[in-house]
Each structure stands twice: as C-alpha cells, then as structure tokens.
Amino acid sequence: MPKADHSLIEPRAAARMTGLVLTLGFLFGEQLYAQGAEDLSPHSEAQLVAEVRAIAPGEPFTAALRLVMDEGWHSYWVNPGDAGTPASIEWSLPRGFEVGPIQWPYPERIEVPPLMSYGYFNEVLLLVEITPPADLALDMPVALEAGAYWLVCSDICLPAEQQLRLVLPVAEAAEPDDRWTGSFTATRDRLPVSVEGWDIRAERTSTGYRLSIIPLGEETAWEGDPYYFPRDEAVVSPSAPQAVSRRGSHLLLSLQESSYSSGPATRLEGVLLAPQGEAWDKDGRVRALAVDVAVTEPAGGDALQAGSGTGNLTLAVALVFALIGGSLLNLMPCVFPVLSIKVLGFVNQAGEDRFKAGAHGVAFAIGVVLSFLALAGVILLLRSGGSRLGWGFQLQSPAFVAAVAILLFALALNLMGLFEVGTVLTRLGGRVAQPQSYVDSLSSGVLATLIATPCTAPFMGTALGFALTQPMLQTLLVFGALGLGMAIPYVVVSASPALLRLLPKPGAWMETTRQLLAFPLFGTVIWLVWVFARQTGVNGAAHLLTALMMLAFATWVLGRWKAQLIDARTRLVSRAVVLVALGLAVGLAARGTRAEAAAAGSTQWQPFSQELVQQLRAAGQPVFIDFTAAWCLSCQVNEQVVLASRVIEDAFVEHNVATLKADWTRFDPVITSALESFGRSGVPLYVFYPADLARSPVVLPTILTKRGVLDVLQDVASSDLQAPAAAAITR
Amino acid sequence: MLPRSFSILPPAVLILGLALTAAELQAQGDGPEIGEQAPKFTLGDTYGKQHALEDYEGQWVVLEWLNYECPYVGKHYNSGNMQRLQESFAEKGVKWLAIVSSAPGKQGYHEPQEMNRLSAEKGSKALAVLLDPDGVVGKMYGAKTTPQMILIDPAGTLLYNGAIDDKPSSRPSSLEGAHNYLVAALEEAMSGKPVSTPTSKPYGCSVKYKN
Numbered sequence: 001m002p003k004a005d006h007s008l009i010e011p012r013a014a015a016r017m018t019g020l021v022l023t024l025g026f027l028f029g030e031q032l033y034a035q036g037a038e039d040l041s042p043h044s045e046a047q048l049v050a051e052v053r054a055i056a057p058g059e060p061f062t063a064a065l066r067l068v069m070d071e072g073w074h075s076y077w078v079n080p081g082d083a084g085t086p087a088s089i090e091w092s093l094p095r096g097f098e099v100g101p102i103q104w105p106y107p108e109r110i111e112v113p114p115l116m117s118y119g120y121f122n123e124v125l126l127l128v129e130i131t132p133p134a135d136l137a138l139d140m141p142v143a144l145e146a147g148a149y150w151l152v153c154s155d156i157c158l159p160a161e162q163q164l165r166l167v168l169p170v171a172e173a174a175e176p177d178d179r180w181t182g183s184f185t186a187t188r189d190r191l192p193v194s195v196e197g198w199d200i201r202a203e204r205t206s207t208g209y210r211l212s213i214i215p216l217g218e219e220t221a222w223e224g225d226p227y228y229f230p231r232d233e234a235v236v237s238p239s240a241p242q243a244v245s246r247r248g249s250h251l252l253l254s255l256q257e258s259s260y261s262s263g264p265a266t267r268l269e270g271v272l273l274a275p276q277g278e279a280w281d282k283d284g285r286v287r288a289l290a291v292d293v294a295v296t297e298p299a300g301g302d303a304l305q306a307g308s309g310t311g312n313l314t315l316a317v318a319l320v321f322a323l324i325g326g327s328l329l330n331l332m333p334c335v336f337p338v339l340s341i342k343v344l345g346f347v348n349q350a351g352e353d354r355f356k357a358g359a360h361g362v363a364f365a366i367g368v369v370l371s372f373l374a375l376a377g378v379i380l381l382l383r384s385g386g387s388r389l390g391w392g393f394q395l396q397s398p399a400f401v402a403a404v405a406i407l408l409f410a411l412a413l414n415l416m417g418l419f420e421v422g423t424v425l426t427r428l429g430g431r432v433a434q435p436q437s438y439v440d441s442l443s444s445g446v447l448a449t450l451i452a453t454p455c456t457a458p459f460m461g462t463a464l465g466f467a468l469t470q471p472m473l474q475t476l477l478v479f480g481a482l483g484l485g486m487a488i489p490y491v492v493v494s495a496s497p498a499l500l501r502l503l504p505k506p507g508a509w510m511e512t513t514r515q516l517l518a519f520p521l522f523g524t525v526i527w528l529v530w531v532f533a534r535q536t537g538v539n540g541a542a543h544l545l546t547a548l549m550m551l552a553f554a555t556w557v558l559g560r561w562k563a564q565l566i567d568a569r570t571r572l573v574s575r576a577v578v579l580v581a582l583g584l585a586v587g588l589a590a591r592g593t594r595a596e597a598a599a600a601g602s603t604q605w606q607p608f609s610q611e612l613v614q615q616l617r618a619a620g621q622p623v624f625i626d627f628t629a630a631w632c633l634s635c636q637v638n639e640q641v642v643l644a645s646r647v648i649e650d651a652f653v654e655h656n657v658a659t660l661k662a663d664w665t666r667f668d669p670v671i672t673s674a675l676e677s678f679g680r681s682g683v684p685l686y687v688f689y690p691a692d693l694a695r696s697p698v699v700l701p702t703i704l705t706k707r708g709v710l711d712v713l714q715d716v717a718s719s720d721l722q723a724p725a726a727a728a729i730t731r
Numbered sequence: 732m733l734p735r736s737f738s739i740l741p742p743a744v745l746i747l748g749l750a751l752t753a754a755e756l757q758a759q760g761d762g763p764e765i766g767e768q769a770p771k772f773t774l775g776d777t778y779g780k781q782h783a784l785e786d787y788e789g790q791w792v793v794l795e796w797l798n799y800e801c802p803y804v805g806k807h808y809n810s811g812n813m814q815r816l817q818e819s820f821a822e823k824g825v826k827w828l829a830i831v832s833s834a835p836g837k838q839g840y841h842e843p844q845e846m847n848r849l850s851a852e853k854g855s856k857a858l859a860v861l862l863d864p865d866g867v868v869g870k871m872y873g874a875k876t877t878p879q880m881i882l883i884d885p886a887g888t889l890l891y892n893g894a895i896d897d898k899p900s901s902r903p904s905s906l907e908g909a910h911n912y913l914v915a916a917l918e919e920a921m922s923g924k925p926v927s928t929p930t931s932k933p934y935g936c937s938v939k940y941k942n
C-alpha cells in the first residue's frame with residue numbers, strides 16, 4: 001500500500017492509483033507471474049555487485065551477478081547436466097560499454113538418480129568483465145542495468161527473474177570495493193585455469209571419449225579420482241559414471257557420449273575437478289583445471305578400449321581374430337585354474353571310449369558358446385536400452401562380483417576336499433569314477449566362461465571392438481566365435497585319443513594337484529573381493545567376507561556329517577543348519593552390495609588438528625572430537641549407533657557444534673600426543689570443548705549413549721550462551 | 732535342501748548375475764538409440780485403459796513427458812502451443828501419448844481423476860495421459876526432462892528423442908521464433924526424408940522419479 005502521508009498525492013488519488021496498479025497487474029498478471037506467485041525470484045535473490053567502488057574510463061573491471069539461494073535450493077552451471085537451465089544476464093549498458101562472457105566457477109554435482117545436474121547451492125558469483133569506454137565523463141555516475149534470469153530448484157524447479165541496477169561513480173582511477181573482495185577472490189579460486197605440468201589428451205572411443213591426464217612432473221598419489229565437468233551440453237553424458245583407471249602415472253577417465261549428441265565432438269571443453277583435498281598445482285590452490293583439447297582418433301593396438309580404428313575390419317577377419325583370441329584366453333591367468341582342472345577331467349576320460357570323450361568335449365564347447373552368446377545377448381539388450389557396454393561389463397555390478405566370488409570360493413573349498421557334493425565340482429576334479437553327465441560338461445563350460453570374463457587375450461580386443469559397433473547378427477557371430485575359440489582346445493584334446501594318451505595315468509598325484517589348484521581359485525576370490533571393495537567400500541567387503549565365512553561353515557557341516565553316514569535326525573538338523581548358513585551368506589552378500597550408502601551419516605567430520613580446535617572455539621563454536629580408528633570395534637559401534645544417529649546429528653546442528661575426527665587407524669604423532677594429554681593411550685576417546693576458551697573440555701565415557709551425548713551437548717551449549725561476552729574477553 | 736548336483740550352479744550364477752547386471756545398468760541407461768526399435772511398454776491411462784506400444788503398430792506415435800506443474804511444460808500449455816501441436820498431429824493421424832513419470836508424492840503426480848481435471852482445464856488434446864509412477868517407461872526411454880519428446884514411425888523405429896524446440900527457457904516470449912524439432916522431424920519423416928536433427932538435448936524440469 002502506498003503511504004499517502006508521505007506522498008505528494010492526496011489519499012483518494014493514491015487509492016485510485018492503487019486500483020489502477022492492481023488492474024494493470026491483473027491484466028499483465030499472466031505474463032508477469034507465470035508461476036502465479038507474487039515473488040518473481042522465489043527462494044533466491046539476485047544482486048549486481050562490482051569489485052570496484054568507482055570505475056575509471058577505459059579500464060576493465062569485474063562485476064558479478066550474485067545469486068543467493070535459500071537452503072536446499074540450487075541454480076545451474078553453464079552446462080546444467082541432465083536437466084535445468086543456466087542463468088542468463090541481459091545487459092543494458094550505457095553506450096560504449098563492452099561486456100565479456102560469464103566466467104563460471106566450477107559447480108557441485110547434484111545427483112538425483114538416474115539424473116545428474118551441475119549447479120550451485122547457497123551463494124554464487126557469476127563473474128563478468130566490463131570495459132567502460134575510454135572517453136567516459138568523470139563527473140556522471142554510470143548506471144549498469146541488467147535483467148537476470150535463472151532457474152532455482154530443490155525437488156521442484158521455479159524460474160526466477162529480477163531487474164537489477166548498479167550505479168557506480170566514475171573516477172580517474174578505479175577503487176577496489178572491499179565489501180566484495182572476499183567473495184570475488186573465493187569465486188576466482190573456483191574458476192578453471194590452466195596449470196603447467198599437466199598434459200591432457202582426449203581420444204575417441206567406441207562408447208564416447210577418454211581423457212588421459214598425464215603429469216609431466218612428479219607423480220601424484222591421490223586417493224580419490226578427479227571428475228570431469230563437460231562444458232558443452234549433449235557431448236558427454238552427465239549421469240554416466242566416469243570410470244577412472246591408471247596406467248603408470250597416467251590417469252584415464254572414460255566418458256560416455258551423450259545420447260543427445262549430434263555426432264562425435266572434435267574438441268572437449270570442460271573442467272577437471274581434483275579429488276577432495278587435492279589440487280593441480282604445487283601451492284594447493286587450483287582445484288579446477290581448464291580442459292580444452294582436440295579429440296584424436298586412437299592409434300591402433302589398443303582396440304579394446306578404443307573400439308574404433310577397427311572400422312575397416314571385415315566380419316571374416318573379426319571372426320578369425322575372435323577364434324584366435326578365444327583360444328588364447330585359455331592361457332590367461334584367470335582361466336588357467338579352470339584349464340588345469342579340466343585337464344584332470346581328461347585324465348579320467350582317457351579310459352572312456354572315444355566317442356563318449358568327444359561328446360563331453362562338445363557338450364563343454366556348447367556350454368562355453370552358449371554363455372558367450374548370453375553375454376552378447378545382454379549387451380545387445382542393454383544397447384537397445386541405450387547403455388553402451390564393453391567386455392567384462394558384468395563385473396561392474398557388485399551383485400555379479402559377489403555371486404562369482406561365492407561360487408569360486410565354494411569350488412575351491414570343494415577342491416580342498418572340505419566337502420563333496422553332487423557331481424560337477426567333483427567331476428571337474430576328476431575324483432569320482434562314476435559316469436559324467438553331459439549336463440555337467442555343459443555346466444563346466446559355463447563355469448569356464450564365468451571365470452574367463454575378467455580377462456582379455458591378444459586379438460580379442462580387436463574382435464570385440466568390432467563386434468560392439470556392429471548390428472545384432474554380427475555381434476552374436478563374433479561372440480560365438482570367441483566362445484568357440486576358447487572351447488576348441490578342449491574339443492580337440494577330448495576327441496583325440498592320441499593326445500589323451502600323452503596325459504599321465506590317474507593316480508595319487510591327482511588328489512594333490514586337485515588340492516593345489518584350490519589356491520589359484522582362492523587367489524581369484526581375493527581379487528574379486530578387492531574389486532567388490534572398490535565398488536562398495538570396506539564395509540561392503542567385510543560383508544562379503546563374512547558371507548564367505550558362512551559358506552565355509554555350511555560346507556564344513558556338509559563334509560563333517562556326510563549324508564551316507566548319518567541318521568535321519570542328524571541329517572535333518574545338520575542340513576537345516578546348512579540352509580540357515582547359506583541363507584545368511586546370501587543375505588550378507590546382498591547387504592554388502594548396498595553397504596556404502598548405509599555406512600555414512602550426514603554429519604561432516606573434519607580432520608582433527610589442535611589449531612583447528614582453537615580457531616573454531618575462537619570463532620564461537622563448540623567442538624566435538626571423535627578419536628577413533630578403523631580397527632577399534634567399540635569406536636565403530638559408538639559411531640554407527642550413537643554419533644551417526646538422527647538425534648545426535650540433529651543435536652550437533654542445533655547447537656552449532658563443529659565435529660572433528662581424529663583418525664588413529666594409522667600411527668599419527670599428533671593424535672597420539674593429543675590422546676596422551678587426556679591421559680589415554682588408545683581410542684575411543686570423545687572430547688567436547690565448549691566454545692568458551694576459558695572453560696575446560698568435557699571427556700565423555702568410552703561407551704556412548706544417545707542420552708549421555710545429548711545431556712553433555714545441552715549442558716555445555718547452554719552455559720556457553722550465558723557467557724558469550726566472557727568468551728570474547730578471555731582471548 | 733541343497734541340490735543333489737552342483738551342475739545347475741554355474742549356469743544359475745551366470746543367468747542371475749547377468750539379469751541383475753542388466754537390471755542395474757538398465758536403470759542407468761541413457762535411453763534407446765535413434766534408428767533402433769523403440770522399446771515396448773504397456774501403461775494404463777488416467778481412465779484405466781491399457782495402452783501397449785504394439786497397439787499402435789503401423790501408426791506414427793509421439794511420446795510427450797508431462798508434468799503440469801513444471802514451468803517449462805507450463806510455457807507450452809499456457810500459451811496453447813502444445814495443444815495446437817497435439818491437434819495438428821492428430822489431424823495427420825499421429826497418436827499422441829503423454830506420459831507422467833512423476834512418483835506419488837512428487838511434483839506432477841496426481842490421482843487419475845485430478846489428472847483428468849487438469850488435462851481438461853489445460854485443454855490437452857493428447858490421445859491419452861499414461862501413468863508411469865514407478866518411472867519404468869521413463870527410464871527405459873531415458874526421459875530426463877519435462878517436456879521431452881519422442882517420435883516413433885509406423886515400423887516402430889525411434890526417429891526423434893529430445894527437446895521440443897531449440898529455446899530452452901520457461902519464458903513464454905521464447906516461443907516466438909523457436910524452431911520446433913518435433914514438427915520438423917515429423918514433416919521430414921512423413922515426406923520420406925531422413926530426420927535432419929534426430930536428437931537434441933531435452934530441456935525443462937527433471938523428471939520427478941521415485942527415489
């Protein structure tokens with residue numbers, strides 16, 4: 001409402017005008033308030049700010065569109081990701097002024113599966129360089145005007161706009177405006193820059209692009225992985241995972257092409273963000289490395305990852321390569337145990353008639369080829385759904401890795417003689433002299449393929465690279481040929497009595513060999529658990545290992561109380577125990593695949609240092625320190641049950657408590673002396689410092705309870721409130 | 732009881748593992764590729780009628796991802812742009828199916844009756860509004876935003892997948908002079924020409940999938 005008493009217009013006229021304004025508003029309401037909301041910039045505010053208090057003629061200065069968003073709301077980067085729109089500025093500047101493009105600080109990843117967006121929370125400055133004309137008059141202040149348009153989103157999105165104006169005086173020399181210096185500096189730190197000492201190359205692959213990040217100087221020992229933000233939309237898929245591999249000192253980032261791309265890009269432009277806590281330069285300042293490189297076609301030789309470069313390969317050549325590659329696969333380390341086990345099977349078959357041995361060879365071959373076709377089928381199926389996959393894709397799934405690990409572990413235990421079940425495993429070991437069924441032979445073919453998939457043999461890569469870019473029939477043919485190639489040696493051996501005769505006679509050595517062969521299988525299991533740990537974290541791996549232990553227990557029960565030697569009641573009980581143990585094993589493995597999400601709470605724990613404690617307290621924040629170690633079981637229980645609980649996390653937030661973690665998993669002299677200062681020589685230890693520097697810290701009990709922690713937080717925080725002035729004075 | 736024979740285990744692990752992997756990766760899919768067969772689906776509409784993509788074999792089909800509360804969708808509906816498109820496509824015999832992949836409780840999801848009321852209020856001329864509360868079809872087609880448009884030819888081939896036009900903005904003024912990719916694709920395809928822009932990055936609100 002206009003305030004009539006401050007106005008020159010008399011009250012009645014003011015009322016009439018109000019009516020007019022309302023009418024106009026109503027008429028234009030549809031356009032003005034597309035959202036039907038009164039606020040044109042919901043959940044956010046925009047402002048024009050400049051780094052200078054006054055500008056000088058002809059002297060470029062930096063201004064910014066400053067967006068401040070409500071908590072939980074975000075706006076977007078220049079490439080918004082899967083959805084969203086970047087902010088835009090429509091300038092109306094006085095004559096002669098020139099304005100540069102927006103300089104975007106690097107964004108945050110905003111993941112809402114299956115979508116990924118890139119944007120900013122809380123506050124962002126979008127920097128723009130403005131150059132005033134050289135003949136600008138000194139006495140007249142200049143008005144910079146702009147319309148800002150942005151999208152602000154939380155779980156829903158609202159378009160926002162604001163008309164902005166910034167008036168700056170003109171002086172002989174520009175004067176910095178210290179109100180904004182900090183914000184501008186912080187923003188510049190987030191702008192991607194080039195850093196010497198890095199060579200970035202981009203290569204085309206069958207599924208998109210590969211960025212090679214090559215340190216020219218000393219190697220880095222980063223724990224995390226860098227992330228690539230593609231600047232252009234519709235080039236790299238934002239939601240596809242960026243697989244990172246290391247080859248010597250090179251970091252290789254696999255980027256999947258966007259399904260909306262209009263063709264292969266010739267350049268990749270974007271930002272490489274260093275992993276948390278790392279930087280690209282020696283001073284540790286630059287976290288965002290600017291990338292702008294030409295995309296090259298890969299040079300041959302590495303056709304597996306590259307894929308193209310096989311363009312002029314014909315189907316016939318690819319099939320030959322597949323056959324050779326498939327048979328070479330048998331010599332790769334991952335298949336070798338199977339090969340050896342299979343040879344033992346041949347030794348047993350040597351006594352059988354020629355036709356039967358050959359037929360088993362063929363059944364085995366069918367098993368291998370069918371499994372290869374099944375792999376190809378899934379690849380094709382997923383390709384029709386838009387995913388682009390390569391060889392060994394199934395190992396990207398933790399569930400698959402866990403299943404294979406369990407299977408191989410069971411097989412290894414069986415080879416060790418811990419238990420005997422049914423046929424195929426013992427058959428593989430060639431122990432029982434009963435006739436082998438063809439189904440068993442077929443099944444061992446499937447097993448061989450399962451174990452083979454993590455490996456690639458020479459020639460195979462080229463054939464696969466070709467297959468994955470071809471229509472359905474060709475893909476199936478090449479995969480079939482790979483399987484055939486892998487099975488050929490077995491078929492040949494089993495069909496040839498001359499070769500079988502070369503093998504040693506069955507005897508005690510077979511039992512020894514059989515047990516010995518369990519070890520390469522245990523090795524494979526270790527590798528699979530390692531892969532699983534990389535995918536799901538250390539907690540997931542612990543789950544899988546526990547699952548393996550339950551499996552070992554189940555097989556031990558089976559072997560200890562053998563079916564033939566026990567009465568009906570023992571049989572019932574022991575087999576029930578086996579079922580429960582196996583059920584637990586499967587359940588644990590399944591939980592392990594989802595372990596990571598469950599492990600972390602939402603509290604941000606900063607690494608502990610004495611200086612940080614002082615700083616935080618000086619700034620008026622109480623500090624909670626968790627002295628912990630991965631190997632300390634009671635620490636883990638306290639963290640999971642109490643500290644990561646919703647109540648405590650909320651209490652930390654409510655009382656504005658800074659949370660620090662002193663991780664003593666490895667020896668650390670700083671933490672050791674801190675522990676000593678509290679008279680402790682080990683973890684766990686929980687210490688709560690009031691913000692008031694004059695007051696002494698509270699040590700919490702070793703076994704935490706939610707109630708106990710809440711009481712301490714309450715007491716200390718409320719007494720902090722009573723003496724804030726004292727806190728300020730003491731130091 | 733444990734099976735008498737372990738023979739079924741390796742094939743079982745292979746099949747189960749592949750199925751799990753397939754399901755996992757399917758969910759991350761970026762949608763089908765242009766020129767390939769459009770993935771089959773069956774969804775119920777707001778009147779309880781089932782629509783299978785096969786039902787429309789031999790006909791042109793448009794899929795429109797819809798969320799009435801999304802300001803970008805609002806731009807096309809409040810201006811009458813979308814309804815005009817729906818009408819002109821219907822005249823050419825194109826079957827227009829709007830799909831709502833919003834999960835219950837999320838923006839854009841409504842009970843069928845409310846959805847019908849909204850469609851009537853907006854004057855939607857879509858043949859049907861299909862409900863995909865689990866997001867299965869949305870993820871199958873890699874739907875990222877509302878609106879997002881898909882064109883399927885009478886042979887069931889995917890011809891266009893992407894934005895409705897080249898003005899990624901929610902401002903009504905951006906409709907003026909916008910180049911409508913869907914219209915262009917349909918016109919080219921109907922006159923037997925290859926689609927010059929078979930895909931473009933869709934713009935709008937993110938599809939409000941189930942968590």
